[in-house]
Amino acid sequence: MTTPTTQSTRDIPPDVGTEEPPGFILAGDFPTPTEADWRAAAGKVLNRKRPPERQLTPDEAVGRLRRATVDDVTIDPLYTREGVTEDLGYPGVMPFVRGTTVRRGQMDAWDVRALHEDPEVAFTRKAVLTDLERGVTSLWLRLDPDAIAPGDLGEVLADVLLDLAKVEVSSRTDQVAAAEALLSLVEASGKDRAALSVNLGLDPIGFAADQGVAADLSGMAPWVARLEGYTQSRPFVVDATLWHNAGAGDVHEVAWALATGLEYVRALVEQGLPLDDAFDAMIFRVTASCDEFATIARLRALRRCWARIGEVLGVAEDRRGARQHAVTSWRELTRDDPYVNMLRGTISTFSAAVGGAEAITTLPFDTARGLPGELSRRVARNTQIVLAEESNIGRVNDPAGGTWYIESLTDEIADAAWSAFQEVEAAGGMVAALADGLPTRILADLNEKRRHLLATRQRPLTGVSEFPNTSEPALDVRPRPEAPAGNGLVRHRDAEVFEALRDRTGDSGQAVFLACLGSRRDFGGREGFASNLFHIAGLATPSCEGGSTDEVVAAWRATGTPVAVLCSSATVYAEQGLEVAAALKEAGARTLLLAGSLKELGDPARASALIDGTIALGVDVVEVLTTTLDTLGVAR
Structure with a gap:
């Protein structure tokens, strides 16, 4: 078997050229994009569904894509050569950025x-x-x-x-x-x-x-x-x-x-x-x-x-x-x-x-x-x-x-x-900073920032706050012995707040009804969003698929839950949303949520009177689920 280092010209078929064409450049037929081109393209994507009066400039679009960590490190959407040193240095020597020890090609490098x-x-x-x-x-x-x-x-x-x-x-x-x-x-x-x-x-x-x-x-x-x-x-x-x-x-x-x-x-x-x-x-x-x-x-x-x-x-x-x-x-x-x-x-x-x-x-x-x-x-x-x-x-x-x-x-x-x-x-x-409580004060601020990111799913946890598996079999593991209590730093896993919601629901069988209006192409996206949200807490999400107002109310009554969520498109909301919302409230629904925006229902005053809250991207899911469990009467 030949390798690139052992192959000779006699191994190449005679009809295959061995010389590179003069001036050959990979992707040479394409124009070289500039940073301004990229910014314009980013703005075009973000402006796709924005009305003319709310169009973003390229700089504003890039700003929307920029994010910061809990300790205020800025993460840009695009990095360029500007500001990056050309002298990268070497591993094993000052300033040791590239490594303290030098790897020499062995597999067991660590x-x-x-x-x-x-x-x-x-x-x-x-x-x-x-x-x-x-x-x-x-x-x-x-x-x-x-x-x-x-x-x-x-x-x-x-x-x-x-x-x-x-x-x-x-x-x-x-x-x-x-x-x-x-x-x-x-x-x-x-x-x-x-x-x-x-x-x-x-x-x-x-x-x-x-x-x-x-x-x-x-x-x-x-x-x-x-x-x-x-x-x-x-x-x-x-x-x-x-x-x-x-x-x-x-x-x-x-x-x-x-x-x-x-x-x-x-x-x-x-x-x-x-x-x-x-x-x-x-x-x-x-x-x-x-x-x-x-x-x-x-x-x-x-x-x-x-x-x-x-x-x-x-x-x-x-x-x-x-x-x-x-x-x-x-x-x-x-x-x-x-x-x-x-x-x-x-x-x-x-x-x-x-x-x-x-x-x-x-x-x-x-x-x-x-x-x-x-x-x-x-x-x-x-x-x-x-x-x-x-x-x-x-x-x-x-x-x-x-x-x-x-x-x-x-x-x-x-x-x-x-x-x-x-x-x-x-x-x-x-030592002095620790005695003064400096790290504790900083940690409190960082944990509050992280709590917000987790609760709003800007920092999603796959399998927990996103795509939770409500039917997963429990792992067969031996429990850990109880650890001695300490009086210092408190360790927390990011998922604990969501796990507590799942534990609170337990095997209570509690559910939230999804009133899916119109056809599947109307409600499918928001039904998926809503069910995913309530599954975080282990709540079941029985639903109806379309139907008249009376049929929706009958399907809700059959579930026995006091909580319902309207799921559909803005078009169907404008046609049927307020009618179904009023009927559900009249039938006894204690909490009625809307997947989307209140303005999609068409009558702001009436919508506010009927709808108890909305769920959409960026909502504090911990707050929504905690309130929902309270309404369902699930013990804390």
Whole structure:
């Protein structure tokens, strides 16, 4: 079999030319569009259904397409070369934007790191061995009362060759106990210290934020001393995922990671550690979210900013790179329709790999349901292996580098994060800012912005707030043990508010009647919109398809529900809408909603008197569903 590099001219049929035509240019027959052409075309699309007096200018049209994240990073609809540096730099050197480590073409370009937190020792021991036999290259174990007990760590890792597999521990309740358990294990192994790779998972500021206690950095240096000779190991981790899971966006996840890392460097230097060693004593645990471009840009931005801190401090250039362990977003996982989490995990893992993470953990798709089982663990593991070994994602250094969007987004996140980092510095550093409640106040604002985006489905959740599956079979998972209560950061998944609505409905059998007027071409679109909305809460949506006013009322009565929704086109609304609305109200409908706009009914005053509310794109579905469940008498 020939390849492009081995093929010779004798392999080419004689009737096939081997010379490129002079002046040949791909797509050369088409005119080169300008940015003005694109803006005009965008305006033409957005103006299609707008009346002449409300036509948008090209600039206004582009403005409509522009959006902002919860932390005010602007996302433009089009990016150009303007403002993007031509000097992209190289991986492995300052400013490390393109990578801290250099990928050299191997398939295993990052550590496939599996998280284990199942307290059942036999299950976890078997799962650990299965992971390592089938492609996982490093382990992350959470040691807590609701996870693995520190005293069980030895048995859980009994089958593991510690000089072949990297091991990291973490704890939300007792980081010292977790670190001691791992250290005792590796010290008793008799292995060459230089051959072992461990991380003790110590994160004093993260622990303080999680538990709502004062941060204690006084005893950090002795942990570095205890790892003397373990040249591939580090005692500390800056866990930025806890900020993400508490509501932080891309900007503050980076900013607070930088501020925490700098606090650790200062504390270690004050305790007698050389600057370079202090700077190199930690890794960063970061989030990989479903926003692939933001994830790629955020990982690049963190490396740039951390390298800049190292430059200002005077750290040796080759020690300034930030090593990142990316974890797919727990906050974005859904309990309902959990198989969609496979897609979320794939996108997030891809983003982390392209963004240059040194290690990646893909959370199993049933994580939000309970303790992951064998199937979900296998899917999580194979997601990474397929991306690495079949899609060859890791063979290239910084494949997104040079794209105008990624470079611009990297700059914007880095600049905004640097400003937020300086705000923390002005407050006295991360320890002081945490004690003052600065992160808590910022998180409250970010969570309120995100709540609005989720409730209005500007940030849709497939399978939960969009296209919910009301007949899905429940996954057979073991429940998680109850976690000890903390007084610090509150973790929330984005889907929780919708899951609470589904739980409230439960198996009550409650329904909302859809009065579909006219023919299917009249009501089809709005019937689909309305049914999708009410299915979010698990409500049934019986309907009628056309018919006279009396037939519509009779169909509504047969359902026994006090809530009805008119669904049709503006034309049919003008002909029949008010008549049907009046009849339904007279028959006893307590709540009558309209899919569309009141003005489509033709008589604003009468419409307002009959219609209790409207549903359309951008409506607060949480408010609509909460009110509907109240009307139906479903207990809170």
